[in-house]
Amino acid sequence: MDFELNEEEKLIYNTAREFCEKELIQHEELLERTGVLPPELDLEIRKKGMAIGLHACNLPESVGGGGLNCVSLTLVERGLSRASTALAECVRRPNNILAACEGEQVAHFLEPVMRGEKRECIAMSEPDAGSDLRSMKTKAVKDGSDWIINGTKHFIGYAQRSQFVILFAVTGEEHTPKGIKKRISCFLVDLDAPGVTVAKGYEQLGHRGHSNDILHFDNVRVGGWQMVGEEGEGFKVVTKWLGEGRLSVAAVCQARAERAFEVAVEYAARRKQFGQAIGNFQGIGFPLANMATDIRLGDLLLMNTAWKVDQKAPTVAQDCAMAKVWCSEMLGRVADQAIQTCGGMGLMTDLPLERIYRDARAERIWEGTSEIQRFIISRELMRAHGA
Structure with missing residues (x-):
């Protein structure tokens, strides 16, 4: 191997x-x-x-x-x-969903993105619909060959810097063995279209320069050509994209943990107390050993999961959830211990640790909370046994 x-x-x-x-x-x-x-x-x-x-x-x-x-x-x-x-x-x-563009979508949305002239954002979350995407209330109602969209989305990253949105909306209902479920579809909507309002989002912990904006849709008319894929199959699009997004979050967390660890190790080797480097004391050295082990495990899990995605392994959903939950929680531990290693200097802006520490907290929430990841993992374990 x-x-x-x-x-x-x-x-x-x-x-x-x-x-x-x-x-x-x-x-x-x-x-x-x-x-x-x-x-x-x-x-x-x-x-x-x-x-x-x-x-x-x-x-x-x-x-x-x-x-x-x-x-x-x-x-x-x-x-x-x-x-x-x-x-x-x-x-x-760019969001991988754009690779599914067809017909007029290619010239209007995909090609300008590829030339760096346009930017997309993605809108799923709503004030009353976060982890439970099927509870979303934003609706698209058929009107001839067009669709009329009404609703509100929030936590939309970079909407103010984007020209269009990949929007998920309810387009109907269907009966299933588990009851009535909403049909969700995917649309590409210009943010300068009549009826679209881009509002400033919330003040947030960490991630300076990253906006989380709010989108309002008031009788926004979009053409049928702006639907990605078939009507009612947006949830399949979401599910595929979320898996890839979770692995991306895991990679981000791995990179930040490695940087925080490097800062901590360098400080522990350079800082002298009682006549020697503080890293030689067990109170500092052993936590560094734990950090190194956690990071190594994250590296192995992350890259193995990426390899399994390429191999189209049947356990990809579970694997991506494992990578996301481990790496995001590991980053929190490493960032915290890195600050502890550097003592008072760890809290100062002279080092990147206080920023990494603040930024780390969001990673356990967006693209699916740690609880959602554990639900996915346990669900797949039960499915393997027919439960």
């Missing part, structure tokens, strides 16, 4: 990490100080990412993307995500 990255994979990771170190991390202080990512900086980073082939590296070559498999894409995520989320997101990895 070979766990070694091949030369191409090493090159992909090193390219992403070097880009992060050179082009992204230098702007973290600006984000922390202002809480805003200037549009001109966003564009500058995006162009630089395009120049070296990182833009849309997740999308298939058939639509003009880089066509990276899951293992390589996970390495890109790890390399870029050592920096703040808002900066890493400037290097666009």
Whole structure:
């Protein structure tokens, strides 16, 4: 069994990490100080990412993307995500749903994204519908060949920086053996369309420069051509995308944990007390050993899951949930212990630890809470036994 990255994979990771170190991390202080990512900086980073082939590296070559498999894409995520989320997101990895664009959707939505001219956001969560997506209230009602959409979505990342939204809405109901279920469909909607309002979201813990906006839809008319896939099959689209999104979160957490650990180890080796490096004392050294072990386990779980996605293993849903819950919770432990290792300096903005600590908390919530991940894992375990 070979766990070694091949030369191409090493090159992909090193390219992403070097880009992060050179082009992204230098702007973290600006984000922390202002809480805003200037549009001109966003564009500058995006162009630089395009120049070296990182833009849309997740999308298939058939639509003009880089066509990276899951293992390589996970390495890109790890390399870029050592920096703040808002900066890493400037290097666009568009939502994979866009690869399903057909007909008029290609010229209007997909191609401008591939050229770096448009940006998408995705809207699922609602004030009364978070983890239970089927309880969403945003509706799309058929009107001739068009659809009329009404409802509200929130926690929409980067809506104010986007030109269109991948929207999920209820388009009807169906009877199933488990009762009546809502039919959910997926639409591509221009954010400057009549009736669409983009409102500023909530003030949040961590992730400076990352917005969580609110979208209101008031009798918004969209053409039938703007529906992605078949009517009522949006939940299948969501399920597939969420699995990939959870693995992406796991990669982000792994990268941040590695960075926090590196800072802690360097500090423990450099800081002297009682005539020796503090890392030589068990009270510091043993927690560092625990952190190193946790990070190694995260690395193995993350990359094994990415490999299984490429192999189309039947346990992918469970595997992605395991990777997400482990890496996100592990990051919280590592960030906390890294600050403890550095003592008072760990709380200061001179080191990135206090930011990593704040940012880490959201990872156990978005793309499905830790509780949802454990539900998925336990559900798959029972399904294997027919329960």
